[in-house]
Amino acid sequence: MSNNSVTRQQIEQIYRAQSRRVLATLIRLLNDFSLAEECLQEAFIAALDQWPRSGLPDHPAAWLISTGHRRGIDHIRRQQTARRHAPWLTSEEALAFDPDDAAIEDDLLRLLFTCCHPALATQTRVALTLREMCGLSTEQIARALLQQPATLAQRLVRAKRKIRDANIPYRVPDSDELPQRLPDVLRVIYLVFNEGYSRSEGEQVQDVSLAGEAIRLADSLAALLPQGEVFGLLALMLLQHSRRDARQDATGELLTLEQQDRRLWHRDEIDQGMAWLTRALPLTPVGPYTLQASIAAEHATAPSASQTNWKRIVALYDALYRQQPSAVIALNRAVAIAMRDSPAAGLQELDRLNVRAVINFHLYHAARADLLRRTGDIDGARQAYQRALSLATQEPERRFLARQLEHLEAPDDRSSE
Incomplete structure (x- = not known):
C-alpha cells in the first residue's frame, strides 16, 4: 500500500472509475446481482474507513473486489440456505480471488451481455444496462425513461430474479453465437443514446447526460470487443452528439440541420467520430451502424448545409x-x-x-409538409403540419410545428426550414 494519505475525493474518483468493473466481478463471484450491489457499497465504505489511514492499495480494484467478495461470503454463510444459494461454495474457494486485469475486463463484457440478454424485454434491457453498467440510480433511470421510480424498481427486481431463476448464463457468447447476440447489445446502447436525444414525451427533448453514458458504454465495448459495428456505432453517436449545442436556440426551440450554427459543433468529437469510422469501414461486411455513421459524417464534414x-x-x-x-x-x-x-x-x-x-408517425407528416411548402402547395402543407402537430408528443417539437404553421400564414417571414 502507498503511504500517501488518501482523501475522500480520491476514493470517490476511484468509485466513478472502477465501480462498474468491481460490480461485474462481484456478480460473477457471488452469483447474485442484489448481493453484489450491496457488497460493492460495503467495500467502498470500508475503503473510506481504511484507506485514509493505511494508504491507497497498489491495486484498488482488486482490494475492493476481495473486500466485497469476503463480505458477500459472510452474508451467504449467515443464511441457513447458503448451500441452496451457492452450492459451489467451500471455505477455500470462497476466499480465492486472483486480481487479474484481463479477467476483470471480461467481467464487464459478461455483465453487458447479461443485461442485454434477449430473454429480457427491450425496455428492461435498457433500464438494467443503465443501472448495472452505467451506475445510474433508480430515480435517475426513472426520470430518464419517464417512469415512476417504484414501477421501475419493481421491473429491475423482476429482471434480476428472471436472470437467476432462468439461469441466464453470465458469460460472453461463444464466437459462433456472437454475431447473433452482438446486435442486441449494440441496439440497447443506441436506445440509451436515443433516449438522450428523442425523449418520448414531455417538455425536454434532450438529456445530454444520458447520451454521454451511451457513448462511454460504447467506448468501453470498443476496447473490450474490437468489432466493426462496435466502431461504427461509436462513430455514429460521437458524430451526432457533436451537434448537441446547436440543436436548440437560446430559448430551447428546436433548430433544423440547415438552421444550426455549425461553429457550435464540437470539432474534437467530430474528429474522434471520423477516426472510429475510418477503423470501421475496412472491416467487412459494413453494417447498418457504420452506414449511418457514414451518413452522419457527410453532414459533419460539409462546410455548409448547401454544400452537403x-x-x-x-x-x-x-x-x-x-x-x-x-x-x-x-x-x-x-x-x-x-x-x-x-x-x-x-x-x-x-x-x-x-x-x-x-x-401515425408525426415525422412523416412533418417531412411531407416541408416538401409541400417548398413546392408552393401551402394548403397541402398546412394540412400536413396540422396532422403532424396532432401526433407529436414532445413539447419542443409541438412548438416547432406550430411555428411552421405560423410561417405559412406569413410568407414574408418564412425561412427555408
Missing part, C-alpha cells in the same frame, strides 16, 4: 435500406432524394411508402 453531398447520402441510404428496409429509413431516404433532386421528387418517394407504416 446529397448524392452520396442517397447512395448510403440505398445501401442502408437494403439491409434494414424500415419505414423510418425510407422516410429519411425520401428527404435525401428531395435535397438531391427536388421537393417534387421527394414527395413522389413519400407517396410510395407503405401508408399503414407511417400514417
